[in-house]
Amino acid sequence: MSDPSPSQRDAVGSRWTATSGRGVERGQQQTALGDRRPPCSVWLSGRAGLFWFAALFCVAVCAPGLFSAQIAAPVSTPTRWVGTWATSPRPEDKPDPSIELADATLRQVVHVSLGGRTVRLRVSNAFGTTPLVLYGVHLARAVTPIGSGAIQPGSDREFRFNGARAVTVPPGAVMLSDPVELGFPPLADLAISMHLKSVPVTLTGHPGSRTNSYVVSGDRLSDAEMATAKKTVHWYFITGLDVVDADGTAAAVVVLGDSITDGYGCTTDANNRWTDELARRLQANPRTQRVGVLNHGIGGNRLLRDGLGPNALARFDRDVICQTGVRWLVILEGINDLGTRKDALAKGESFATAADVIAAYSQMIERAHTHGIRVIGATILPFEGSKNYWTADGDEDRRTINTWIRTSGRFDAVIDFEAALRDRENPNRLAAAYDNDHLHPSLAGYVAMAHAVDLALFLAPAESGKPVKR
Numbered sequence: 001m002s003d004p005s006p007s008q009r010d011a012v013g014s015r016w017t018a019t020s021g022r023g024v025e026r027g028q029q030q031t032a033l034g035d036r037r038p039p040c041s042v043w044l045s046g047r048a049g050l051f052w053f054a055a056l057f058c059v060a061v062c063a064p065g066l067f068s069a070q071i072a073a074p075v076s077t078p079t080r081w082v083g084t085w086a087t088s089p090r091p092e093d094k095p096d097p098s099i100e101l102a103d104a105t106l107r108q109v110v111h112v113s114l115g116g117r118t119v120r121l122r123v124s125n126a127f128g129t130t131p132l133v134l135y136g137v138h139l140a141r142a143v144t145p146i147g148s149g150a151i152q153p154g155s156d157r158e159f160r161f162n163g164a165r166a167v168t169v170p171p172g173a174v175m176l177s178d179p180v181e182l183g184f185p186p187l188a189d190l191a192i193s194m195h196l197k198s199v200p201v202t203l204t205g206h207p208g209s210r211t212n213s214y215v216v217s218g219d220r221l222s223d224a225e226m227a228t229a230k231k232t233v234h235w236y237f238i239t240g241l242d243v244v245d246a247d248g249t250a251a252a253v254v255v256l257g258d259s260i261t262d263g264y265g266c267t268t269d270a271n272n273r274w275t276d277e278l279a280r281r282l283q284a285n286p287r288t289q290r291v292g293v294l295n296h297g298i299g300g301n302r303l304l305r306d307g308l309g310p311n312a313l314a315r316f317d318r319d320v321i322c323q324t325g326v327r328w329l330v331i332l333e334g335i336n337d338l339g340t341r342k343d344a345l346a347k348g349e350s351f352a353t354a355a356d357v358i359a360a361y362s363q364m365i366e367r368a369h370t371h372g373i374r375v376i377g378a379t380i381l382p383f384e385g386s387k388n389y390w391t392a393d394g395d396e397d398r399r400t401i402n403t404w405i406r407t408s409g410r411f412d413a414v415i416d417f418e419a420a421l422r423d424r425e426n427p428n429r430l431a432a433a434y435d436n437d438h439l440h441p442s443l444a445g446y447v448a449m450a451h452a453v454d455l456a457l458f459l460a461p462a463e464s465g466k467p468v469k470r
Contacts, residue, residue, distance in 0.1 A: 079179075082250040082325030084114040085190075086240040086294040090309030091127035092203040096232040101203075105220040107149050107193040108213040108235050109142050111271045113279040113293040114250060115186040116243025121159055121177040124239040125169040126318070128200030132169040132237060135195040137161075138221045139182055142189040147269045149214035149226030151191050156222050157182045171200070174239070186283045192238055193221045199236075206235040208262040208299050211269055233268055240294075242324045251327035252292035253458060254320050256312060256364075258336050260381065261297030264440045272443055273297075277450035282458065291458045294323055302336045303360040304352050313360055320364075321371055328458060329368050330415065331361065332378040338398055339389030339439070354397035358404050365410055376457060377411035379418040384428040385438030395428055413457050420452035421445055 087110075095101050119139065125132040137159040140151035159177040161167035169175050184190065195218075213236070214229035243250075255261050255275050263273035279293040296319040300308030309315070312333050320329055334357045341351035361377065368375045379402040384390050402418055405411065421441060423429045430438065434445030441449060 080245045081242040082245045082292055083252040083294045083323055084112040084241050084243045084292050085110045087206045088296045088298050088319050089124050089126050089204045089239055092205045099215040099230050099232050101196050101199045105195050105216050107191055109146050109191050109211050112188050117183045118179045118244040120179050120242050122240035123237055124174045124204050127202050127204045128171045129202055130200045133197040134167050135197050136165045136221050138193040140191045142191040144189055146189050195219045195221050209235040210263045210266045250290040252294050252325045253328040254294045254296055254323050254326050255330045257297035257332040258301040259299035262299045265436045274446040274449040277447050285455055288455050288458050303333050328374045330376045334380050338394040341394050342391050354400040357401050374412040376413045377405040378415045379405050382422050382428045383439045415453055417449055
């Protein structure tokens with residue numbers, strides 16, 4: 001706003017105060033006489049001022065609600081949420097060729113960690129280049145044991161988005177649903193059904209669901225059974241469920257990892273990843289029952305270079321910092337950085353060294369600590385015998401990295417998976433009882449990993465007596 005001319009100022013008898021483009025501190029203006037006034041205001045004097053004063057007095061007397069509503073409006077207390085389930089998205093060019101997602105109902109089953117009564121959903125079009133259009137989205141409790149796609153009678157609820165049934169998710173965006181009321185216990189199986197109008201050319205999905213999803217043509221959101229549906233072991237467009245933390249005691253641990261965390265070799269619909277077993281252990285201990293477990297493993301993931309999905313440094317903000325109610329982070333990454341050097345050497349390409357991996361860990365520690373997140377380092381498992389991955393120098397780098405994880409003091413705590421699963425006679429290999437393919441643990445190995453975790457790591461900071469490093 002430009003200053004008026006002297007004649008204009010004299011005509012209205014006003015005082016003007018020039019302000020900078022940044023405005024005046026605390027939203028007020030101050031004249032040479034020291035009186036404080038609302039910004040961008042013109043104070044009138046003389047007859048004009050008397051007229052406006054009378055007008056304002058009449059409004060205040062005749063319609064006091066206009067003023068009291070602004071002055072006396074209470075400050076609302078924000079709802080406190082915490083994550084109970086999550087997954088990491090990655091871009092995909094096309095869906096499973098056996099299914100058609102356009103104008104179809106997609107029912108996806110997820111296994112939560114925390115129970116709750118009020119829940120919201122996170123829908124993602126992170127990698128889409130065109131809008132994702134959903135006609136409707138529902139939530140229900142799945143019939144257990146899971147594997148049929150059926151939902152429990154009377155449990156079907158409708159998600160809305162800003163009050164609307166349909167939602168359009170722009171390219172690259174994430175949308176939170178409105179809260180819905182649906183009570184469920186910890187470790188429950190929930191069914192998320194969405195009626196898709198159209199899907200982007202590049203899909204946002206997670207192929208390591210280890211759980212069947214169900215696809216049927218048309219609007220079948222409320223169908224109790226999915227007997228005619230086609231199955232796909234895949235999740236699409238869903239990345240998280242949050243519950244209200246009613247008593248303010250809940251928090252979540254994010255596990256950032258690769259296929260070992262994503263559950264390679266696990267049984268479909270059995271929820272037997274090592275993080276699932278960890279969630280069961282946490283629930284069995286009264287002191288850790290309010291800890292949610294958020295699995296952010298992606299098969300083939302690397303710290304420094306893209307693979308099957310964005311590298312861990314690139315996805316760190318979305319998959320760690322932005323997770324709801326996160327208090328702890330477990331980092332189990334690096335084996336793909338070391339293992340892919342064999343192919344890189346054959347092709348004359350560069351590869352990650354021990355120093356590169358340690359530098360990536362250091363970046364993550366600093367970024368997490370900035371947000372008050374405690375960071376737990378996990379040692380890299382041995383992989384001698386893995387035909388496509390193992391090299392002597394790669395294994396030497398693994399041992400160097402593990403020594404740094406244990407002794408550097410940079411992490412707030414350490415989980416020594418290597419010590420728990422290695423062969424006693426040949427520590428460069430997985431123990432036979434825990435070995436799947438010399439790279440991934442067996443099902444028994446995943447259980448051993450979960451039991452190698454000291455649950456005291458997930459006590460409240462005040463209870464553990466260990467402040468977050470800054």
